[in-house]
Amino acid sequence: EVQLVESGGGLVQPGGSLRLSCAASGFSFSTHWMHWVRQAPGKGLEWVSRINIDGGSPTYADSVKGRFTISRDNAKNMLYLQMNSLRVEDTAVYSCARGVLRAGGSCEIWGQGTLVTVSS
Amino acid sequence: DIVMTQSPLSLPVTPGEPASMSCRSSQSLLHTNGNNYLDWYLQKPGQSPQLLIFLGSTRASGVPDRFSGSGSGTDFTLKISRVEAEDVGVYYCMQSIQIPQTFGQGTKLEIK
Numbered sequence: 011e012v013q014l015v016e017s018g019g020g021l022v023q024p025g026g027s028l029r030l031s032c033a034a035s036g037f038s039f040s041t042h043w044m045h046w047v048r049q050a051p052g053k054g055l056e057w058v059s060r061i062n063i064d065g066g067s068p069t070y071a072d073s074v075k076g077r078f079t080i081s082r083d084n085a086k087n088m089l090y091l092q093m094n095s096l097r098v099e100d101t102a103v104y105s106c107a108r109g110v111l112r113a114g115g116s117c118e119i120w121g122q123g124t125l126v127t128v129s130s
Numbered sequence: 131d132i133v134m135t136q137s138p139l140s141l142p143v144t145p146g147e148p149a150s151m152s153c154r155s156s157q158s159l160l161h162t163n164g165n166n167y168l169d170w171y172l173q174k175p176g177q178s179p180q181l182l183i184f185l186g187s188t189r190a191s192g193v194p195d196r197f198s199g200s201g202s203g204t205d206f207t208l209k210i211s212r213v214e215a216e217d218v219g220v221y222y223c224m225q226s227i228q229i230p231q232t233f234g235q236g237t238k239l240e241i242k
Contacts, residue, residue: 047179054220054222054233054234054235054236055171055173055179055222055224055233055236056233057224057230057231057232057233060231069229069230070229070230071230072131072230105178105179110181110184110190113165113167113184113185113188113226115167115169115226115227115231116169116181116184116185116226117169117171117179117181117224118181118184118190118191120178120179120180121178122178123178
């Protein structure tokens with residue numbers, strides 16, 4: 011079964027850091043682009059970041075550029091999101107998603123998400 | 131950034147009837163390779179989003195054929211030929227031709 015499972019969310023103070031993880035299983039992880047997408051409570055979807063198959067060319071939303079870093083470990087089938095200098099407005103459910111093989115920018119498989127709450 | 135604008139924001143539909151929603155982009159999503167980098171997603175209540183359509187008109191695996199996507203450039207449409215109760219939720223379009231990838235604000239489909 012194809013599966014993505016996020017972990018690492020929680021409550022953090024403004025200015026703090028968190029590292030999210032996404033464990034992939036049931037497919038060839040190293041052949042797919044991967045994404046992070048977030049959804050603030052009661053709001054719409056916001057694309058956060060994506061990374062290509064070998065970890066090169068990471069890209070980011072303007073709202074997180076310079077604060078968040080996406081990475082992957084193909085040997086461990088793991089995707090990560092290092093989040094620094096967190097702000098209240100970063101509060102959201104963060105989901106990882108797998109890119110379509112022939113259209114890597116499209117998110118075809120999604121995890122259930124992990125909640126990040128930034129509050130003092 | 132490319133701005134994605136969806137309409138209507140709310141779409142009440144009677145089961146068995148067709149439904150149609152629109153997505154417009156502030157810049158063309160048509161690549162020189164001939165592909166339109168436009169996706170449609172459905173987020174059912176309490177669930178993660180699911181991909182319905184990618185590259186403007188290609189149905190994702192397992193998506194019923196009552197869903198169809200069309201359009202090119204800056205104007206796109208998602209059509210449901212016969213709405214079923216399980217189709218309720220929020221429909222989002224997203225562009226991936228340019229970084230940052232951007233979503234529309236969503237169209238909420240509800241059953242009359």
